[in-house]
Amino acid sequence: MGTSVDLSINLGGLKMKNPVTVGSGTFAYGQEYNSYFDVSRLGAVTTKSLSLQPRAGNNPPRLVETPAGMLNAIGLQNVGIDVYLKEKAPWLREHGCTIIGNIYGASPEEYAELAQRLEAEGAADAIEANLSCPNVHNAKTARGCTLVAQDPELVKAYTEAIRAATKLPLFIKLSPNVIDIAEPALAAEAAGADAISAINTITSMGINPETRKPILSNIVGGLSGPAIRPVAVKLVWDLSKVLKIPVLGMGGITNASDAMQFILAGATGVAIGSYTFRHPTAAMEVIDGLEDYCQRHDVAKITDLVGAMEV
């Protein structure tokens, strides 16, 4: 034992020294967690969703704990692209971090502009387009969907617009709230996406029986954490069966053996989300744990395990 393991991956053109990143919105802009561990150890840092203008987000209360997880309706509060470029990206660059810039816009044009600016300023190494946030009020689409990610036609149009605006690896982040996740995923792939990120939070809600009021001011929010892990593993498996492009898997990962479930189901990369709130060093421990797993199983390259579930 003690032989070195190759943890590096290529996620749709993004070279990562290990498969581990963080879920957008659970790591702010990276710097915040550097007092707990050297965040440049991550395969990549994924930023909070960035929009053209700063957003104040939804009214409080925005958050509630649930069994093995949490429900949130933040509403994409973020500093906006200008502040990110000026104040946040330089820190990540100085510290040698690989950056996945997550973006959110109200139209294909806004997404395209965000991607183009991140690339032009050298402020991201890959783009992850959040087409699946359950906490912002999108007008219903012509086909009655509330999220872009629920409508394969829209996914195609948005992906094409972003694709035309950037040469960076492009990840499309999808929602679990669909009948068949293969449809939007294949639409994104056909439109030039380099990877699929899955899953975003699951639409959900809570009610206080004493006051008879919704717990979140937004009424509905997104469920995350270990409670959603089995759903996420299944959807990653569904994706890996139909896609040629790789998958960045997430949903309830707390440790390396959780992460291995996603890798064996077909994910090339993994992201740690809400569990970082409970245990800020979780992502770093997953990196160490994956190396240990490979050694114990006599595997030289982590990529040999992608989709290696034995049925």
Place this chain on the structure above:
Amino acid sequence: MPGIVTCEVKMHQEVSPGHYRLVVHSPQLAGEAQAGQFCMLEVQAGLFPFLRRPMCFERIFKDSVSILYKIEGEGTRLLSRLTQGQTISIQGPLGKPWPLDESIERHIFVAGGIGVAPFPALAEAMIAKLGKTPEVILAARTESMLLCEEEFHQMGCKVHLATDDGSAGEKAFASEVLTRLNPGTGTMVHCCGPMVMMKATHVACEALGIPCMTSLEAEMACGDGVCLGCVVESTIEIEAERMVRVCYDGPVFESTLINWAAY
């Protein structure tokens, strides 16, 4: 710099029905923590409860800190089972310290129920760093919920008691007691307690024309400014700054910065 420390429990006692004092050994926390800051306690290993619980520092000793808490729900009920010699994972210190203003002549604390928790540390800091001994209004629903009276007396603070049922001190609201103390120019009020009480104190201070600091509570996931879950609406009109994070920008805010209309 916030960190995660595994601390040994030095003492854990029920101080009044449903209220506990937890003293943990941690030279690191004791060395770094300042009055007004808080920490996130991991109630137990495993996935229940999923999130840590925020608690402020009641006192900061040489190599230990104390936490004074009330059993509120399942998390604090489990916490109360922790025994001396066991360990607990604590993340902190978090948040901004309570601002200490040297130009202020008279400091009055307004504490409602378990909201008294940050004040013993603050009183000690004021006595040590400003050479000023604060006055304290301790308010609660009933006598058994009045906490820390003895500690404040030992520090030389003048203590005014108020209860909703009149079982101890005056039968009055804290904000009424405050107004009767005639706080004039050069006075600053420091308040922690239920939202309605902090709002009433803020309103009273506005009428008196004196500054008021409030220590807020909000449900928290990260405690570290990351998740944006713990925000309250401020009076700042710039869109990007309208929501302030209780955990990171606070928990102590000048009361005029908060939009109290929502409470």
